[in-house]
Amino acid sequence: KQEVTQIPAALSVPEGENLVLNCSFTDSAIYNLQWFRQDPGKGLTSLLLIQSSQREQTSGRLNASLDKSSGRSTLYIAASQPGDSATYLCAVNGGATNKLIFGTGTLLAVQP
C-alpha cells in the first residue's frame, strides 16, 4: 500500500531564503508525481508534474526533482516571498486507476 510522507510538517523562513520541501513514498512503482499548493480555505493549485521517466521539472522559482528508486521528491523554492506562504502537498499517481495518494503536507510561512 502506497504511503506518502512530507517533512517538515511546518516551516517558517524569512523572506528571500531558498528552501527545500521533502516528499517520500513507499512504493516506487509510480506513474507520476504532482506538487500542489493549497491556500487556507481554498482549492489546490497544481505547481509541477513530474513523469516517472523524468528527473526534474522547473517553473519560475520552483524546481521539483524525482528519484523514483529511492522514493523521494523535493520541491525547491528560490528567493521565497510572503506570497509563497501556503500548504504544499505532494501526490503520487500509481497509474493503475490514476488516483492520487497525497502526502501529509508542509505548512510554509514566509516572514516579511
Added chain:
Amino acid sequence: NAGVMQNPRHLVRRRGQEARLRCSPMKGHSHVYWYRQLPEEGLKFMVYLQKENIIDESGMPKERFSAEFPKEGPSILRIQQVVRGDSAAYFCASSRRTSSSYEQYFGPGTRLTVT
C-alpha cells in the same frame, strides 16, 4: 478556458438530509475524480469516473455515498442521510488523457457542514 467548477461552495445540511455536490470538469476533460479532506486530515481519494462509467470507487464509503458522471451534465457526488462525520471539504478534479500525462486539475471545493 474555465477551470473545474464546483457548486455549491458551501453547503449546510442537518443530520439525516441529503447532500448533492456538483462538479463540472474543465473543457475537453472526460475524467473526474472526487477527494475528501476531513478536518485536520489529508486529502483522500474517493472515486474516479469517466463518462457514464465508474472506474475506481475504492475510496467511497460502502453506504450512503454514490457518484455519477452522466453523458450530459456535471458529475454528482451524493451523500444520503448525512451525519456529522461527513462534514469535510469535498474536492473534484478532472484530467484529459494525453500521450503521457494524467495531470489533475482541482476545483475550489465544496465545504459541507452537517449540523
